[in-house]
Amino acid sequence: MASSIAAVLRTGSWADPLRPYLDLDRRPDALSIALMVLGALGGAVGLAFVGYNLFVHGHAAFNTSSDMAWGAPIAFYLFFLLSSSGLSILASIDSVFGVHAFYPIAKRCVFLSMITLIAGFSILALEIGHPFRMLWALPFSLQIHSPMWWMGVFYTLDLMLLIVKFWLLHTGQWHTRLTHIVSVLSFVVCILAPGTLGLVFGMMFMRPAWYSPVMPMYFILTGFMSAMAFITFFTAFEPKATTPANVRWLHEATLPRLFFLSLLAVAGMRFGQLLTSLWTNYEGMEANWYVLRSDMLQAELLVGLVFPILLLSTNGLRRNAFVRFAAAVLAMVGIFLARLNLLIVGQIVPLFKGYWAGYVDYWPSLTEWMLVPAGFGIFCFIYGAGHWLLRLDAQPTQAR
Amino acid sequence: MPRWGMVIDLEKCTGCQACTTACQMENGRLPNENWQDVLFYNEGEFPSGKLTWLPRPCMHCENPSCMAVCPTGATYKTEDGAVLIDWDRCIGCKYCMIACPYGVRFYAEEKQKTQPDIREVFPDPDGDRVWGPPWQLPADRQNNKIGVGIQPKNVVSKCTFCYHRISQAPPGTRDLDPNDPNLRDYTPACVVTCAPTARYFGDLDDPESEVRRLIAEKRGTRLLDHLGNRPQVYYLAGEQPAIPETRSVRMRDEGEA
Numbered sequence: 024m025a026s027s028i029a030a031v032l033r034t035g036s037w038a039d040p041l042r043p044y045l046d047l048d049r050r051p052d053a054l055s056i057a058l059m060v061l062g063a064l065g066g067a068v069g070l071a072f073v074g075y076n077l078f079v080h081g082h083a084a085f086n087t088s089s090d091m092a093w094g095a096p097i098a099f100y101l102f103f104l105l106s107s108s109g110l111s112i113l114a115s116i117d118s119v120f121g122v123h124a125f126y127p128i129a130k131r132c133v134f135l136s137m138i139t140l141i142a143g144f145s146i147l148a149l150e151i152g153h154p155f156r157m158l159w160a161l162p163f164s165l166q167i168h169s170p171m172w173w174m175g176v177f178y179t180l181d182l183m184l185l186i187v188k189f190w191l192l193h194t195g196q197w198h199t200r201l202t203h204i205v206s207v208l209s210f211v212v213c214i215l216a217p218g219t220l221g222l223v224f225g226m227m228f229m230r231p232a233w234y235s236p237v238m239p240m241y242f243i244l245t246g247f248m249s250a251m252a253f254i255t256f257f258t259a260f261e262p263k264a265t266t267p268a269n270v271r272w273l274h275e276a277t278l279p280r281l282f283f284l285s286l287l288a289v290a291g292m293r294f295g296q297l298l299t300s301l302w303t304n305y306e307g308m309e310a311n312w313y314v315l316r317s318d319m320l321q322a323e324l325l326v327g328l329v330f331p332i333l334l335l336s337t338n339g340l341r342r343n344a345f346v347r348f349a350a351a352v353l354a355m356v357g358i359f360l361a362r363l364n365l366l367i368v369g370q371i372v373p374l375f376k377g378y379w380a381g382y383v384d385y386w387p388s389l390t391e392w393m394l395v396p397a398g399f400g401i402f403c404f405i406y407g408a409g410h411w412l413l414r415l416d417a418q419p420t421q422a423r
Numbered sequence: 424m425p426r427w428g429m430v431i432d433l434e435k436c437t438g439c440q441a442c443t444t445a446c447q448m449e450n451g452r453l454p455n456e457n458w459q460d461v462l463f464y465n466e467g468e469f470p471s472g473k474l475t476w477l478p479r480p481c482m483h484c485e486n487p488s489c490m491a492v493c494p495t496g497a498t499y500k501t502e503d504g505a506v507l508i509d510w511d512r513c514i515g516c517k518y519c520m521i522a523c524p525y526g527v528r529f530y531a532e533e534k535q536k537t538q539p540d541i542r543e544v545f546p547d548p549d550g551d552r553v554w555g556p557p558w559q560l561p562a563d564r565q566n567n568k569i570g571v572g573i574q575p576k577n578v579v580s581k582c583t584f585c586y587h588r589i590s591q592a593p594p595g596t597r598d599l600d601p602n603d604p605n606l607r608d609y610t611p612a613c614v615v616t617c618a619p620t621a622r623y624f625g626d627l628d629d630p631e632s633e634v635r636r637l638i639a640e641k642r643g644t645r646l647l648d649h650l651g652n653r654p655q656v657y658y659l660a661g662e663q664p665a666i667p668e669t670r671s672v673r674m675r676d677e678g679e680a
Contacts, residue, residue, distance in 0.1 A: 081576060082515075082532035089456070089529045092517040152515015152532070152577030160495035160512050171494040171518050229488065229524035229650055374526035375479065375646070377462030 044193065051411040058407030066400025072393040073149055082152065084390040088383070090373040095387035096150035098362035099394050102249070103143030103402070104178065104220065105242055105362075109250025110136035111185060111213035112243075118188075118197075118206035124277060127270045128254055130192045131415040135253055135406065136213075137185045140178070142402040146394050170222040177216035184209040197419035217242045224369065231307030232300070232314075233369040241292060245358060248289045251282040252331075252354040257406075259348040270416075279341035279350075283332065286354065290328045293361075306372045313382060314368040323364055327357010363387075425596065425626035426504040427589055428655035429614070430634045430643060431478050433663060435621035438463070438476035442613035442622070446480075449585060449612035451559040451573045454537045456529045458582035459613050475663075478621070480613065481506065481527040481582035482646065482654030489519035489528065497578075504627070504655055505584045508570040513578040520579060524647050525654075528581045531574065551575055560587070585611035589624075598625035598633045627655060 038047055051059075076084035087094035114132035117125040148154040166172040188209050191202045218239035225238025235241075258274045266274070300311035314320050331350040340346045373380050409415055438461050446452065446459035459480045466473050483506045490498045490506060497512035498519055520528040531553045535541065547555035552573045559565070564587050565572025571587045574580045592599060592609035599610040607615060614622040625634035634657070637643060643657035 082530075083534050086534065087530075088533045089520065090526070092520040092530060152513070152517075152530075154514075156512075157495070157514040157516075160497070160514055164494065164496040164512075166494050166496050169492050169494045169518070171492060171516065175494060223518070227522060229522065229647075370521075374524055375462065376526050377477070378464040379462075 045412040046414060055407045055411035058403045062400045062404030062407055065396035066404055069393045069397025069400050073390055073397055076390040077149065084388060086385060086388040086391065090383040091370045091385040093366055094385060095363060095391040096146055096394055098366045099398055100143050100146045100150065101362045102359050103139045103146065103398060105217050105246035106249040106253055107136045107139040107143065108213045108217040109246035110139065110253060111209060112247055113250050113254060115206060115210040119210045124273055126418045127273055127416060130417050132254060133185055133189045133192060134409050134413065134415055137189060138402055138405045140182050142398045145401050146398045149394065170219055170226055174219045174223055177212055177219050181212045181216045184212055193413065195420065214243060217246045229374060230369045231303045232310040244292060245289055248285040249358045251285050252351040254278060255282050255347050256351040259344045259351065275342050279335055279347055283335040286328060286332050290332065310368050310372045313371050314364060319360055319364050323357055323360040326353050327361055424502050426628040427584060428504065428627035428634055430623040430637045430657045430659060432621045432659040434659065434661040435619045436478055437619055439618065441616050441618055442478060445612040445616035451556045453531055453554065454541060456531055479525065480656060482525050482656045483584055485653035485655060486651060488522045488652055492518045492522040494518065505586050507583055507586060508579060508581060510567040510570055510575055510578045515577040515579065517579060524650050524652060528579050530579055532577055597629050597631060
């Protein structure tokens with residue numbers, strides 16, 4: 024199907040104005056076709072399933088409740104948004120800090136950052152009660168004391184700057200003054216956005232399991248680790264024959280080491296979090312002990328941190344593409360679980376509901392789980408198309 | 424302009440839940456969407472164990488965290504002290520539910536714990552609102568701007584101190600005493616219905632009001648005062664602690680403390 028679409032695009036005269044910007048004459052490779060087909064299928068099935076159930080049952084199709092107000096959809100949304108911020112940081116290493124070794128992945132990271140943001144926003148639109156009302160009520164309210172309002176401001180700016188930055192890179196303007204300014208602004212915003220998202224949780228003094236000045240830093244750091252998993256996932260199987268030596272070195276040595284370091288940093292921070300969580304007030308202790316005893320936490324730590332760290336612990340292992348790929352997949356699954364754990368620990372003890380209320384009983388419904396193929400479907404389809412048409416491995420040709 | 428507040432005498436409260444029922448009838452609440460509720464606690468162990476309870480409406484805080492976090496300004500505080508929701512501005516992000524320390528905000532778009540689902544038994548004829556109970560406030564008294572009546576779909580709801588009643592009270596009213604026939608219709612439903620007269624409602628800024636006298640003379644206390652929300656609902660606990668024994672009992676039962 025994708026090949027026939029490509030044929031139509033190659034021959035159609037209406038596509039002529041797009042030719043300078045899109046590689047319409049290039050045949051899509053197997054990866055692009057696979058991602059677009061899988062993405063279209065996953066996205067269509069996921070969105071149709073979620074859309075139908077929301078239409079018939081409303082948000083009662085989710086297992087969230089007045090006690091567990093934020094459930095798995097918010098966890099999935101966090102996963103995509105924080106990964107996006109991490110990818111944007113990664114894309115800034117060259118354009119802001121001048122580390123030229125990262126040029127080969129810069130454009131790909133900007134594109135990945137854009138589409139993870141789009142996938143996250145799509146999930147949010149399905150979770151929130153009135154997404155269209157949000158479009159006018161949020162900007163016109165100027166609720167500057169709400170961290171969520173600032174989060175909306177920064178993530179909107181983030182997406183706009185990423186689009187401009189991608190356009191500049193796509194049109195070959197790697198070293199212009201404008202590109203540098205946009206890159207610096209984008210870097211500042213991609214730190215502020217996840218930091219503010221951290222404040223959305225970290226400022227909740229009434230929920231001791233969340234209340235922490237470290238939460239913004241945790242979000243930024245785990246976002247970066249998640250971004251490392253994303254880029255490792257998509258660069259693990261670059262064809263050796265056609266990949267230049269410096270790019271292979273980046274993929275096989277530099278990125279895996281940075282991935283390994285980011286995993287160690289997250290592990291250290293998580294260890295500190297778990298230790299400090301052992302002593303807090305009653306509600307916090309109950310919530311923390313609940314999570315400490317849960318299988319979900321063990322899965323998060325083993326799958327998301329211990330196994331990937333072991334897999335990337337030596338140079339020999341890091342050079343193996345399958346090992347890198349496996350470490351990336353495990354880290355992504357682990358951070359996915361970490362987001363869900365975070366949501367649960369903050370709400371598992373209901374606020375002021377009496378002793379009889381017990382813990383909040385929550386596990387995501389099938390409709391909530393189907394947001395995963397919906398979100399990943401959107402992500403994979405756009406990435407596949409970008410991989411085919413947008414020369415994501417482009418590097419600067421002009422002198423600096 | 425008064426600053427309305429409530430005083431609940433725990434030594435008089437019998438935990439009968441009449442207030443909960445009156446609130447549900449007055450405001451057309453769904454089962455489990457108890458704007459006003461009575462919470463129950465087990466304290467101690469045999470042979471000295473006992474059952475305690477705590478009536479809990481919205482605290483209509485002086486410094487409401489739910490209002491601070493609302494990204495659209497849908498939650499606001501009136502000049503006379505009530506914390507209300509403008510249902511036409513609420514986007515259903517539920518951040519206020521996360522930020523309310525007292526758990527008094529509700530989102531009706533959830534699986535019903537009691538069956539049959541009453542929303543399907545009494546659906547809203549127009550399909551705009553959460554449900555269409557056979558008895559509800561007259562249409563001219565329902566008001567989205569102050570969160571009174573049956574709410575539209577996908578918005579958060581909460582106790583309004585029966586704002587459709589108290590906002591009509593004659594100017595200069597010091598206490599809304601349900602025993603006064605001239606003021607009964609302006610008094611919140613939970614206060615009117617309370618058989619042991621454990622609830623008092625009046626102007627917290629008026630030094631001559633009954634609520635001010637009770638707070639001063641009977642050591643009125645506020646829930647979770649250390650959080651800084653400064654509730655406008657006060658409890659008179661007598662010799663008892665205002666907040667019943669907390670949840671730690673359950674954790675000890677599981678051998679972790």
